[in-house]
Amino acid sequence: MALGNMKHHSQKFAPPKLMITSMMDMFTIILIFLLFQFSEKPETIHLMERIDLPMSSAKMEHTENIKLILTQNGLHIGEDLIAQVNKGTIIGLDLQNPKASVLYQRLEQQFAKSAVESADAQPKNHILLLCDKRHSFKTINSIVKTAALAGYPNFQFGVLKE
Amino acid sequence: MTVFAKRSSRSEEDPELNMIPIMNIFLVIIPFLLTSVSFFHIKAISTSVPVLADSSPSMQKQPEIKITVIVEMQPEAMRLSAIADELSAEVLAGYEQRIKLEAAGVYPVRELTEYLQSLKRIYPASDTIILIPDNTVIYESIIQAMDAARNFNESPLFPNVVLSGSLG
Numbered sequence: 001m002a003l004g005n006m007k008h009h010s011q012k013f014a015p016p017k018l019m020i021t022s023m024m025d026m027f028t029i030i031l032i033f034l035l036f037q038f039s040e041k042p043e044t045i046h047l048m049e050r051i052d053l054p055m056s057s058a059k060m061e062h063t064e065n066i067k068l069i070l071t072q073n074g075l076h077i078g079e080d081l082i083a084q085v086n087k088g089t090i091i092g093l094d095l096q097n098p099k100a101s102v103l104y105q106r107l108e109q110q111f112a113k114s115a116v117e118s119a120d121a122q123p124k125n126h127i128l129l130l131c132d133k134r135h136s137f138k139t140i141n142s143i144v145k146t147a148a149l150a151g152y153p154n155f156q157f158g159v160l161k162e
Numbered sequence: 163m164t165v166f167a168k169r170s171s172r173s174e175e176d177p178e179l180n181m182i183p184i185m186n187i188f189l190v191i192i193p194f195l196l197t198s199v200s201f202f203h204i205k206a207i208s209t210s211v212p213v214l215a216d217s218s219p220s221m222q223k224q225p226e227i228k229i230t231v232i233v234e235m236q237p238e239a240m241r242l243s244a245i246a247d248e249l250s251a252e253v254l255a256g257y258e259q260r261i262k263l264e265a266a267g268v269y270p271v272r273e274l275t276e277y278l279q280s281l282k283r284i285y286p287a288s289d290t291i292i293l294i295p296d297n298t299v300i301y302e303s304i305i306q307a308m309d310a311a312r313n314f315n316e317s318p319l320f321p322n323v324v325l326s327g328s329l330g
Contacts, residue, residue, distance in 0.1 A: 020181050027188045034195035053204070054305040058312075062206035128206065131301050138297035140304075141327045148211045155325075156206035159305055 054133040056159035065128040098146040107150035130158040226287035235295040271310035291320040
């Protein structure tokens with residue numbers, strides 16, 4: 001009797017089919033989302049703290065530049081922290097003597113380096129400034145003036161697309 | 163008759179799609195896209211700071227008058243004025259305006275756009291604006307003023323924005 005039952009069960013057993021339709025739907029949604037977010041040159045910024053960029057209607061893509069990042073607490077060249085910022089004041093940057101600042105020295109080195117590298121071509125003289133939207137013009141102006149003194153009078157302000 | 167019935171039931175069976183190659187493609191594409199994805203899109207606004215130049219004034223005649231608009235972002239108001247070599251002081255004085263802030267820290271960018279549009283209609287060759295914010299003006303307000311100055315409804319107004327500190 002028991003054997004008879006077993007036989008009956010084995011005949012009824014069919015391997016379970018994987019429901020692939022829902023997985024395909026999920027993959028399709030992910031694929032479309034990722035395709036919309038695709039960027040040829042994805043921006044990667046490794047910071048220890050948050051930065052709030054202002055929103056803008058600007059459509060221009062930024063070019064390969066020196067990247068200056070000004071957060072609420074620090075000023076970075078690329079990913080290197082070069083100065084602390086305390087209540088909007090950049091520590092070690094005195095506008096009476098900007099040449100003594102680390103920012104000026106680093107930019108001047110970079111300018112000399114890029115001038116040698118691109119002796120026949122136009123050296124890169126743009127700075128991409130990624131600045132927290134809560135900073136005052138006083139703080140930004142001190143960076144802009146120092147950078148202009150080091151040979152970088154042209155800036156690109158990094159903003160978030162609206 | 164039974165054979166016919168058997169054949170028709172076979173043809174009614176749903177053909178199964180082979181999904182494995184499609185899944186393989188998805189599994190290759192998705193990691194690739196994940197590495198290239200950017201969740202925030204950074205755009206750029208070009209600007210420059212005034213620099214000393216040793217060039218002498220150009221002797222070439224300008225076919226069209228170019229004016230330069232000066233926007234001073236003061237703590238209580240926005241002061242607008244214009245400069246041009248070709249225009250007299252009386253004409254330029256007519257372009258001076260002072261617009262009060264809508265609220266504390268909220269600059270009247272709509273009025274700024276209207277002012278720039280009116281000047282652009284009269285002097286279409288003009289393209290430069292000098293922005294002079296007060297030390298207390300926050301970066302976000304400067305970007306909003308730059309946006310208002312650059313274009314209106316996709317048509318360019320004053321795309322060359324020069325950022326300067328106040329002289330006083």
